[in-house]
Amino acid sequence: MRTSAPWSSICFVVSVFAAPSVNTFETSSFAAHDVITRDFVIVGGGAAGTYAAVALKDEGKSFVVVEKTNRLGGHVATYQDPTTGASVDYGVQIYDNDTIVRNFFERLNTPLAQFDMANFGSPIYADFKTGNLLNLTTGSLGQDYLEELTEYSYLNDGIDLPDPVPEDLLLPWVDYIAKHNLEDSAMATLARPAIPGNLLDIPALYVFNDLNDLMLHEENGGAVVNGKRDNSQLYRNALAELKSNVLLNSTVIAGDRGSNHRQGVRLVVQTPTGKKLILAKQLLVAIPQTIQNMKTFGLDNREKGILSQIYGLPYYGGVVKNTGLASGFSYKNYAANNTYNIAEIPSVVEFNPSPVDEHLYYWYNSAKPVSQKRIEADARNAIKTLQKLTGAATQPEPQFVAFTDFGPFHLAAEVDDIRNGFYRDAYALQGHRNTWYIGTLFVTGSSQVWNNTAIMLPDILAAAH
Structure with missing residues (x-):
C-alpha cells in the first residue's frame, strides 16, 4: 500500500510537474515528418488501447497508438x-x-x-x-456469496458506488467473511491466484468487483481461449493491421491538453527515431493511470489530486x-x-x-x-x-x-479515499481536458475492458467533433 513519501520523493514529484518550455509543443520545433496529426491519440497498447484503436479505425477515424514496449497486448504474455x-x-x-x-x-x-x-x-x-x-479443498462459491454479490450489482461492471459508500464494502475481506458468515464460500473466494497483495486485507468491494457474474460464468463453462493456445496471436494480428499507426518502444515525455475540444491535445513522444509531436482532438489513456505514469501529461490540480490516489x-x-x-x-x-x-x-x-x-x-x-x-x-x-x-x-x-x-x-485506492468519493471523482474525469480513461481502473479482465471501452466509444467519438 502507499506510504508517506520521504523528502527526496517530494522533491522529485515537484520536479516532474515542472512546466515544459514555451517552444515544447510548437510545430516549428519539429521537422515536418515528426509532426503527427490525428483525430485520436491512444497511450497504451494493451487490451483497452488495442480494442479502441481497432474500433476507431472501423469508425473511419484517424489515430496513433503510443506503446512503451515492443509489442501490443499488455498483460497477455x-x-x-x-x-x-x-x-x-x-x-x-x-x-x-x-x-x-x-x-x-x-x-x-x-x-x-x-x-x-x-x-x-x-x-x-x-x-x-x-x-x-x-489436505485442503477450496470448494466452490456457495449461495452465501452469491446472495452478497446480488446486493452490490453496481460492482459487476464497474465501481459506480452510491453515496455514502456502504461501510461493509470497505471492510478487509477477512472481516467481511466473519461479519456476513461466508464460511461456506470463504476458501473459494480466496482461491483467486492472479490477485496482488494480501488476499485477507483486500477491501470487500474489490472482491465483488473481480469475482463477479462474468467471472462466475467463465468458471461454469463460459470460458474461451485462443484456438492455438496462443493469446498473443490476437495482438500480433492487430499490430500487423495497425502498424503504420503504432509507435512502439515509445513514451510520452510532455503533454499539453486544452480545456475545450477546439484546443485539443499535444503530446511530445520519445520514439526510437527521435521525438515526435502528436496533435490530436482527444486522448485515450489506456495505461495504468498512476501518478507516476501520468506525470508527463501536463496534469492540472484536479487531475493530480485524483490520480495521486491510485496505486497498483x-x-x-x-x-x-x-x-x-x-x-x-x-x-x-x-x-x-x-x-x-x-x-x-x-x-x-x-x-x-x-x-x-x-x-x-x-x-x-x-x-x-x-x-x-x-x-x-x-x-x-x-x-x-x-x-x-x-x-x-x-x-x-x-x-x-x-x-x-x-x-x-489491479489498480485501487485506499479505503479513506474511496470513502471520500475517489470513484465518483474518477468517473467525473472522463472527458475532462479532452482525455478519457480506459482500461482496468474500474474493471478487471479483458472481456470487461473491451465491453466498457465499447460503451464509452459514442461519447469519445462525439467529443472529437
Missing part, C-alpha cells in the same frame, strides 16, 4: 518454445464467451475455442516454505522447464498454519501446467517490488521442495525461460 513452436500463455489465460469477445477475435481473424477448466490441472496444495503437503501492486509471472514435477497438476502455495492457509508474501503463488511438455508457468505475489533474480531463486527453491515432497523420479535443476513484470497490477 506468451512464451514460444523454440524447439516445438508451441505456446505457453503465462499472463491472461481466458476470456468470457460473450458477443464482444467473439466479435473482436473474429474481427482480427483469430480462432477461439472452448476452454475446459480442467486444463488448469488437478490441484496439489503444499506449503512451499515448510515442505508440508496439505507488483505481480510477476514466468515460465520454467525441466522441473521434474509430474504433469497435469497445479502446485498451489498454501501455508500450514495461517488464517485460511493463505501463504505469506513475497512468494510464488502457484505452478500450472501448460500445453508444452515439461513447461510450467508460475505467478509471484509481493507487496513491494522484487528483482527477477530473487523471484527466480524463490521459484527454484519452491520447485526443489516440491520435487522432494512429491517424490519426483528425477530432481533436475529448473531452467527459467520467460519472465514478465505485470505491475502495477
Whole structure:
C-alpha cells in the first residue's frame, strides 16, 4: 500500500510537474515528418488501447497508438518454445464467451475455442516454505456469496458506488467473511491466484468487483481461449493491421491538453527515431493511470489530486522447464498454519501446467517490488521442495525461460479515499481536458475492458467533433 513519501520523493514529484518550455509543443520545433496529426491519440497498447484503436479505425477515424514496449497486448504474455513452436500463455489465460469477445477475435481473424477448466490441472496444495503437503479443498462459491454479490450489482461492471459508500464494502475481506458468515464460500473466494497483495486485507468491494457474474460464468463453462493456445496471436494480428499507426518502444515525455475540444491535445513522444509531436482532438489513456505514469501529461490540480490516489501492486509471472514435477497438476502455495492457509508474501503463488511438455508457468505475489533474480531463486527453491515432497523420479535443476513484470497490477485506492468519493471523482474525469480513461481502473479482465471501452466509444467519438 502507499506510504508517506520521504523528502527526496517530494522533491522529485515537484520536479516532474515542472512546466515544459514555451517552444515544447510548437510545430516549428519539429521537422515536418515528426509532426503527427490525428483525430485520436491512444497511450497504451494493451487490451483497452488495442480494442479502441481497432474500433476507431472501423469508425473511419484517424489515430496513433503510443506503446512503451515492443509489442501490443499488455498483460497477455506468451512464451514460444523454440524447439516445438508451441505456446505457453503465462499472463491472461481466458476470456468470457460473450458477443464482444467473439466479435473482436473474429474481427482480427483469430480462432477461439472452448476452454475446459480442467486444463488448469488437478490441484496439489503444499506449503512451499515448510515442505508440508496439505489436505485442503477450496470448494466452490456457495449461495452465501452469491446472495452478497446480488446486493452490490453496481460492482459487476464497474465501481459506480452510491453515496455514502456502504461501510461493509470497505471492510478487509477477512472481516467481511466473519461479519456476513461466508464460511461456506470463504476458501473459494480466496482461491483467486492472479490477485496482488494480501488476499485477507483486500477491501470487500474489490472482491465483488473481480469475482463477479462474468467471472462466475467463465468458471461454469463460459470460458474461451485462443484456438492455438496462443493469446498473443490476437495482438500480433492487430499490430500487423495497425502498424503504420503504432509507435512502439515509445513514451510520452510532455503533454499539453486544452480545456475545450477546439484546443485539443499535444503530446511530445520519445520514439526510437527521435521525438515526435502528436496533435490530436482527444486522448485515450489506456495505461495504468498512476501518478507516476501520468506525470508527463501536463496534469492540472484536479487531475493530480485524483490520480495521486491510485496505486497498483507488483505481480510477476514466468515460465520454467525441466522441473521434474509430474504433469497435469497445479502446485498451489498454501501455508500450514495461517488464517485460511493463505501463504505469506513475497512468494510464488502457484505452478500450472501448460500445453508444452515439461513447461510450467508460475505467478509471484509481493507487496513491494522484487528483482527477477530473487523471484527466480524463490521459484527454484519452491520447485526443489516440491520435487522432494512429491517424490519426483528425477530432481533436475529448473531452467527459467520467460519472465514478465505485470505491475502495477489491479489498480485501487485506499479505503479513506474511496470513502471520500475517489470513484465518483474518477468517473467525473472522463472527458475532462479532452482525455478519457480506459482500461482496468474500474474493471478487471479483458472481456470487461473491451465491453466498457465499447460503451464509452459514442461519447469519445462525439467529443472529437
